Amino acid sequence: MDGCQSGVPTYEGDLHIVAAAHHIFKALGATKNLSDDLRKILIDLDSHLSMITSNIDSTGGRGLVDVEERLDQAERKIMRWKTDPMMIWDSGPKEASDYLEAVDETGKLVDGLRGLSVHENRKQKEILHRAMNILQMAMSRLEEELIHILVRHGQQFEPKHMYSRSIRKDIVYDESFVSVEDEPTKETSSRSCSNDESGECIVDLVHADVIPDIKSIAKVMFTSNYGPEFCEAFISVQKEALEQYFSFLGTENLSIEDVLKMEWTCLSSKMNKWTWSMKIIIRDYLAGEKQLCDQVLGGLGSVSSYCFLEISKATILCLLNFGEAVAMGPHRPEKLLRLLDMYETLACLLRDIDTLFSEEAGSFIQLQFHELLERLGESAIAAFEAFRVAISSNGSLYPFAGGGVHPLNKYVMNYIRMFPEYCNTLNLLLKNQHPGVADQVTEPDYRPDASLLTSCPMAYHLRSITSCLESNLHKKSQLYKDEALKHIFLMNNIHYLVQKVKGSELRLFFGDEWIRKHNAMFQQHAMNYERATWSSVISFLKDNNPGSSSMSKSTFKERCKGFSVAFEEVYKTQTSWSIPDPQLREDLRISTSLKVVLAYRTFLGRNLAYTDDKCVKHTVEHVENLLLDLFGGSSRSLRNSRRW
């Protein structure tokens, strides 16, 4: 037994122990019988020795032989799995901890032997190489186990927030402004992302039960200097999982060129998808990923944030690039709401992004998102201006048939009805934007006691938009040759405008003053209409000689005829005109009826003597009924009417 000789004592203390051991060895050789006390001391010593196993270089025990034995033991434990088809961590916690122990032991032996290597002992070198070889095998195996655990226990990711997918019905824009639904479907708005409480639990990307396992693998791999291998494996699995989830969300990579060429409906849905994916990826998925990285690699300095960045970078860049491409595209008015969605989403995710990428290495990503936000804002402002310009420059060659509500009006009003939802953002973005001077038509003087909302930047811009709209409608009204129809058109359109404002949150921004003024406006047009149409008709019924009690029969006949012809003419034309709003139509009919029927009744009443004559073509009731046919939108003629 040459164990004592080959042990290489390095310290003075060790030499003493060796010397003492020699004595004991000798003494024991000379002794046949051991007293119980002595035996007990020796057993104590033995167990004490077996406790001191970690520091080989200070070993006073059996030296390399002991080391070799320990290595043999560890090797057996490690090699046994080489042929086993089962994964170790699937086989049970005992197996896993045994394996880890063996690896740990091997690692310690390697460390210890390295400490000795200065002495260039051949045997030592051999054992060291063997140990390192075993360690390498074990590390490879651990890597496989790690990947297996991550893959097998990766949780089906479910976002913790329910983000509604299709946020709202898209208003389809086209240059003719005809494809507008008047009543967009009631949207379920869930844009706000402030509904989140901090401290909410974060989604686990990997089952919580296996976190300690992963951690223990990380620990032993990092201790043995196999940290980079651990990171590589960890990153590759997690990155792949994120990308799979990303493509599961339906987000595909698009080149900037593709995005710029994309048709609006398609782009719009992609923009929606981006908004949606951003929330899920940033707030839920990456929060989970960050948590996982921190749990597993928490104590290892910057390793955790390095891994997190590597895992998420590619996906993040995808999201960034789409945002850039959108912000870069032509600033069409229809893009405004989508852009605002993107802007708002990013604005409230910025804090999360800043937290996720707070480390220095991630500051690049932080910065990119901050810049993107700025560009999205600029783009939204540009789209807003484009919207205003589109309204002013929308031209027509022909008058809008029937004088009803113009599609431009519908489009604009239905569009801006959505603006109040974006009030804060729009106020922020429009703060320094002044509507073009030319557009400041009639801005009523808003008194200081008016509500705050009517004096916010958005309100100002909203009113500027409607005044653009109004002036465009005035321009369009000039295309009518018929003065009365022109008034019907303006009445209809201004009434529509007011209704849309009154019927939505817009009223808060336009204010009572505006509504009052515009009510008066369309009423004025109604009056103008009546004057333009009916004053000439009624003039037949007017008594030129108020003093005398009756007119001559021939005059009566002539007046009667004149009235009938004029009335029938109006009937024929104005039944084709349209007042889409039933209430407005009703009101106008009543007020017309009041004037016309009253005048007619008076006229006939005054000339009772002739009324049985055939020259009275229409009875009062008749006229009253016929007036109900006006503004129905389809032309009728009294001659062909079945009433005759």
Added chain:
Amino acid sequence: MPATDYQASFLGRISIRRNQVIAMDGNHEQELQDLELFSKHVSERFAELLSSPDDVPFDALLSISRLRKLLDFFLCCEAEFKGILMMGNDPSQISKPPLDRLIPEFLDRSVKALDVCNAVTNGLESVRHYQKLAEIVISALEQKPIGDGQSRRAKKALTSLMSAMNVDDKECSAAKATERSWSFSRRGVSSKDRVPEHFRSVSNQVAKNWSAAKQIQAMTNNLVPPRGAEGSGLASPVYTMSVIMVFVMWALVAAIPCQERNGLSAIHFPAPKQLNWAQSIIGLHEKIGEEWKKKEKKGTAGLLDEMQKMEKLGNILMDFTDSFQFHGDITDQKAEEAAAHAAELAETCRRMEEGLLPLQMQIREVFHRIVKTRTELLNALDQVGKSSPPLL
């Protein structure tokens, strides 16, 4: 994309012009001087790139530091170009022939360049991944004395490194996705669970079926030197800047792994030699093109100097680890050689560590600069368009 798409919004947009400088008489003289100065600077800058310092071999032309210089030059030229185009001139010029055609074509090229920037950014991520793998190789071989264990460890990382470089080179058709040999040996593959097997991830793509080579080819469409009277006007800086842009993008794609590069060497741009400023660019293009053709046959992840070194050293070290495993032991001389190679690889990694991130940032800067100029040009076009009578 037809030119008219750029005037895009018939709706236009209002914006406060910052750069509106009213052209005055006598500015023409100034303009000519500016143009001359511009082409002089271009020619000087690229001549500097072409003439490699004595101590650097030519193939170091596409080293990280050289690429950074190239991008610096690009940014300088770009700034000067924008100055000439937007500041000192009658803004309405850009909407008159021939610029009314050349500017939209230029903008079209810009957009394509942006996608190339993104592709290169993705490519740099791959390069960074190679670096990480090479660092494992180094840390395995650094340990002394070298034994079977480290040799195996190094070999494993080398195998992944070489196959990673190879996959990136194999122009990434999804069908050819290679199993990740390094991470997934026997068990990984046989595992019935979902196994990540595509080495190149989807998110590293610019877009499906996107091709860097085709993109650059498309950038050269309509790229012809201005002729006759055009040559003395603003058409010439637009042409010059276009050539620079195409060249820079082309060089980046040649250097850095990129999605689909087949046919890259076939691209030549019509820059006539008699143009003074073009000579150095043509020289650079020829030299890089030759390199590319040589490597194209063998297959390479890219001409980036550091990567080529890595590839070369990787192969040598791979042989070393092979022989190690075959013989079980090695001579001291071999060990020393290997150590020297590992040290060289470590030096390459160090340069990557220093240079890759700044390079990536710089590419992002180029990206943003191109976006910015594009926006400003579009605004200027818009502004000019607005002063013409509106359609009604």
